Amino acid sequence: MLACLRQSSHALRGPCTINPSLLFADSVADSFALFGDLRQQQQQQVRWRSNRSRRGLYDGKDIGTGNNVSFSMKATKRTFKPNVFTKRVYSEILDDMIQFHLTTSTLRSIDKAGGLDNYLLHPRRNFTEGEGYEIKKKILKRLKNQERYARKQDEKEAGATAMSAE
Secondary structure, X not given: OHHHHOXXXXXXXXXXXXXXXXXXXXXXXXXXXXXXXXXXXXXXXXXXXXXXXXXXXXXXXXXXXXXXXXXXXXXXXXXXXOOEEEEEEEEOOOOEEEEEEEEHHHHHHHHHHOOHHHHHHOOOOOOOOHHHHHHHHHHHXXXXXXXXXXXXXXXXXXXXXXXXXX
């Protein structure tokens, strides 16, 4: 519990919640359960993302801060913005061009994954909001419908062969 309270403000953002039933540990086993639960909760916390990067496919890129350093070594604050542009990308499953806010690193990652569909459906990529989440839902829905249609076609063929055998 103390480790949770002593987190630095810049490390992991978000609330640090603790299971109330584990607050008062009666035995050593309960205390291990408490710390195990804390570790699990800390691993589930995700770093803070700007609203802009939540909207599109930014591939982990976000606005950064730093300094401009002049010849006289005087530092002035500045921001480093990701190389973002609007681009239409082809989805094979949806058979359509879809417009996204993309970074250049996202384009390279899409090529490496073998297309937009593979990029969005990769298990490590967790889209919970924005453009990527909406298209991922559409792709999964289309795949589910294709499976259902293929299953019905197989049942029709099996029924037709059984009828012709009689």
